[in-house]
Amino acid sequence: MTNTTDIPALKVAPLDQSTDNVTDNLVLSPVRKPLPAHQRAATSIEVKDCVLRYPLAGLNRGSIKSLMLAGFSKRPQTPSARFVDALRGINLSIKQGERVALLGHNGSGKSSLLQAMAGVYPLASGTIHVPGRIGTLFGLGQGFEDEATGRENIYYRGIAMGYPARLLAQHEQEIIDFCGLGDFIDLPIRTYSHGMFVRLAFAISTQFSPDVLLIDEIFGAGDATFRQRAHERMLNIVNKAGILVIATHDLGIIKSVCDRVVWLEKGRVIADGPTESVLPEYFETLLALVS
Numbered sequence: 001m002t003n004t005t006d007i008p009a010l011k012v013a014p015l016d017q018s019t020d021n022v023t024d025n026l027v028l029s030p031v032r033k034p035l036p037a038h039q040r041a042a043t044s045i046e047v048k049d050c051v052l053r054y055p056l057a058g059l060n061r062g063s064i065k066s067l068m069l070a071g072f073s074k075r076p077q078t079p080s081a082r083f084v085d086a087l088r089g090i091n092l093s094i095k096q097g098e099r100v101a102l103l104g105h106n107g108s109g110k111s112s113l114l115q116a117m118a119g120v121y122p123l124a125s126g127t128i129h130v131p132g133r134i135g136t137l138f139g140l141g142q143g144f145e146d147e148a149t150g151r152e153n154i155y156y157r158g159i160a161m162g163y164p165a166r167l168l169a170q171h172e173q174e175i176i177d178f179c180g181l182g183d184f185i186d187l188p189i190r191t192y193s194h195g196m197f198v199r200l201a202f203a204i205s206t207q208f209s210p211d212v213l214l215i216d217e218i219f220g221a222g223d224a225t226f227r228q229r230a231h232e233r234m235l236n237i238v239n240k241a242g243i244l245v246i247a248t249h250d251l252g253i254i255k256s257v258c259d260r261v262v263w264l265e266k267g268r269v270i271a272d273g274p275t276e277s278v279l280p281e282y283f284e285t286l287l288a289l290v291s
Contacts, residue, residue: 045094045117045212045243049126052087052109052116052267086112088267089126094245094260099238101258101275102247103282109267110247114138114214117245132211135161135237137202150185150192150200151176157204171207178233179203180226199226209237215246231257254279 087109094100102110115121117128118136143160144153154175158168176185179199181192189197206213213234234257238244248254254261254275261278263271271278 044096044131045092045245046129047090047092047113047117047126048128050087050090050113050116050128051085051124051126052112052121053083053085053124056082056084083124086267087116090267090269092262092269092272094243096243097238098260099234099244099258100246100260100262101254102245102262102264103249103254103278104264104270107266108264110264111138111216112267113264114216114245114247117212118214130212133162133208135205135208135210135213137205137214138216144189144201146190147188149187150179150181150189153189153200154204157201161205163208167208175203175207178207178229195223202230206233206237209240209242212243212245213237215244215248217248217250251279 090109090113102113104110112121114136115138116123117130118134118138119130143157145156148156151172154172155165155168159165179185179196179202181196181200184192184196185200189200192200215234231253234244234246244257246253246258258275261271261273261275261282262269263278263282271281
């Protein structure tokens with residue numbers, strides 16, 4: 001029997017708020033190989049007591065009046081760092097094969113939770129464990145070079161995600177065919193529309209069926225044909241015993257792709273359950289706010 005403790009997994013270290021440089025506390029995981037099928041079945045994303053705080057730019061300086069009066073005070077003025085809570089004690093367990101939509105108003109914590117799962121942001125407290133190889137579709141500029149062509153950026157982006165150039169070369173034409181950019185693939189990506197850019201990024205990020213796919217609200221771009229192919233590819237990833245977590249307001253995606261909805265507000269979980277149960281509750285609340 002294989003010892004699953006040997007599988008490298010993402011661990012996000014708590015943030016020491018006494019430091020001035022928050023990046024000093026960011027622990028990056030090694031490049032991970034996809035999990036074998038027999039190991040995927042026994043693993044899941046585990047989020048325990050997750051608290052994420054963003055440091056605000058600058059210090060709490062107070063009003064002009066308080067600054068003027070401070071000049072006459074003998075009491076030393078001690079600057080204090082300020083933080084805003086993006087996630088407040090989140091607890092989630094997402095099992096293999098689940099297709100989870102993160103739902104909520106702008107600023108509710110959807111994107112913050114996704115990026116915490118990916119290890120982009122360090123935690124103030126709590127832990128997040130994500131098994132296997134992660135594919136992400138947010139921060140679309142990561143790994144891209146504006147002056148390079150779409151074809152060249154297949155390698156830039158793919159290598160940034162941890163894939164070897166030899167593997168990318170073997171799949172280059174499949175990626176080009178999927179994104180459907182035609183001759184534009186050999187033009188600099190600075191000439192691309194947002195929709196073209198999203199299609200290329202999605203094609204690269206999902207080519208190799210990651211164990212976990214994290215997507216942040218990207219499907220406003222692209223024609224109906226591409227959207228259908230993207231839906232089918234996401235379902236194919238999950239059908240291979242992967243996990244999909246997507247933050248979106250697109251009801252079509254939620255209803256056709258996701259079997260579970262996690263409703264977030266102000267960094268807390270308001271509801272978590274089957275799509276057909278949580279969606280009506282969410283819209284009932286929206287209607288009550290409008291009326």
